Structure formats: structure tokens, C-alpha cells
Amino acid sequence: MSQAAARVIARQVLSKPDSVLGLPTGETPIGMYETLVHMYDQGLIDFSRIVTFNLDEYYTLSPDHPNRYHRYMYEKLFMHVNVPEGNIHIPDGGVQDGEAECRRYDEELVRYGRINLQVLGIGTNGHIGFNEPGTAWGLTTHVSDLSPETREWEARSFAEDEPVPRRAITMGIKTIMNAEQIMLLASGEEKAKAVAAALFGPITPQVPASVLQLHPQLTVALDKAAEEKFP
Ligand code: GLP
Numbered sequence: 001m002s003q004a005a006a007r008v009i010a011r012q013v014l015s016k017p018d019s020v021l022g023l024p025t026g027e028t029p030i031g032m033y034e035t036l037v038h039m040y041d042q043g044l045i046d047f048s049r050i051v052t053f054n055l056d057e058y059y060t061l062s063p064d065h066p067n068r069y070h071r072y073m074y075e076k077l078f079m080h081v082n083v084p085e086g087n088i089h090i091p092d093g094g095v096q097d098g099e100a101e102c103r104r105y106d107e108e109l110v111r112y113g114r115i116n117l118q119v120l121g122i123g124t125n126g127h128i129g130f131n132e133p134g135t136a137w138g139l140t141t142h143v144s145d146l147s148p149e150t151r152e153w154e155a156r157s158f159a160e161d162e163p164v165p166r167r168a169i170t171m172g173i174k175t176i177m178n179a180e181q182i183m184l185l186a187s188g189e190e191k192a193k194a195v196a197a198a199l200f201g202p203i204t205p206q207v208p209a210s211v212l213q214l215h216p217q218l219t220v221a222l223d224k225a226a227e228e229k230f231p
Helices: 002-015 030-041 069-078 098-111 148-157 173-177 189-200 208-214
Strands: 020-023 051-054 056-059 117-120 142-145 167-170 181-186 218-222
Touching: 002 020, 002 030, 002 117, 002 181, 002 218, 030 069, 051 098, 056 069, 098 142, 098 167, 173 208, 181 189, 181 208, 189 208, 189 218
Parallel strands: 020 051, 020 117, 117 181, 181 218
Antiparallel strands: 056 167, 142 167
């Protein structure tokens, strides 16, 4: 899955060196980022004109918190490749005014037109970004309330006595669906139900990822376990 995903990104970067990439965090894309760093080290790809927009960020977490997606992105990718600092966009989850940060993020995105390739993971409840079940599909970047199921899943990466954030800043479904191409990644049996519902179930806001059935350029990269529940 990681290699297939990295190849899709590499092809995008090669064919359009100034591509705008939408990037996810989480455990799922770690291998993809490792593969991209490896390809970069071998001189196969050049990120010097690439622009990136991250999907989401916890709101709020202190700037030095190890779980910030900002930190993840630098550790997994940006510290190792040549994306120019000024081309990197990640929602700022440390601001006082979350709504203003969402507007700023949308405006920044509009300056670049549209995302050429948006990469997504999926939550066990079918969320994409932090668009939880029931979220309106017309939203752009917004502050979302995390569901109990999502907070339980996220708790894996927080210390036992530490509260998981209740909110996040996330690109909306409208932002995601506006991308020219989308690639959905999923690995592990815990995701199998959500992946099957997203790809083969009814198209409904109750399964946010099911909206992807409406996208004309969708690539799905899965491991075996994640496709276990396919009809
Ligand atoms: C979080 C992120 C999503 C991500 C999901 C799955 O909810 N906001 O963007 O896709 O987790 O994460 P993981 O890959 O760790 O299972």
C-alpha cells in the first residue's frame, strides 16, 4: 500500500513539478512518507516547486505538544525533502480564533487554485480529515467536534492520563471533493468495515468517505486486511 501510494505521488510530482498536494497524517501514511523520502534520497523526485496543504490539525494543542500534526509532518517528511518552507501549509491549531484560522486557510488555498492530488486516510467510523458522520458536505475548512469513537481511536497516541482534544480544524468535504484527483489509503482490519461502507454502501453523510464514490478521479490503495469486508 505504501509503495503504491508513494508511486502515485511520485508520478504526480514528475508530471507536474509545481503540483499542489493535499496531505494526511496518522499511522496509515507513515510508510508512504518513508518511501517518498527514500525516492528523494535516490534523486528520483524533486519537491522544490511542490506546494502542500495538510488536511487537518487538532484544535487546540500547545505549540510544543508532540502529537501536533505539524510536528508529525516535519518529522516524517518535510525535514527530509526539499519542499520550500513557504510552500508548506498546515492549519494552526494553537490559535485563539479557530474560525478566523479556517478562513485564512481557505483563502490561502484559493490563492493556489485547487489541490491536484489529495491523499486521505479514513477513520473507523468512515470519517475523512476530521469530517465526522453527519457533517454537511457543503463545508470548506471548519472547526469540527470529534466523535467519541474518533477520540477513543486517537487516544492510542496520547498518554493515558492526558485528555484527547475535543475539536480539530479540518478541510471540509467541499474542499476535499474539489481536488483534481483523490487517493484514499487504508490499512488494517479495523478499517475494513469503514472502507467497505465507503466504497460499496449508500452515499450518505453518515459515512463521510462515501462521498468519494462521486469523485471522477479516485484511486484507492489498501492492504489485504482493509479489503476483508468487500462484498
Ligand atoms: C485521524 C485523522 C485522519 C486520519 C485518521 C486515521 O482521524 N484526522 O485524517 O485519516 O485519523 O488515522 P490512522 O491512519 O492513524 O488510522
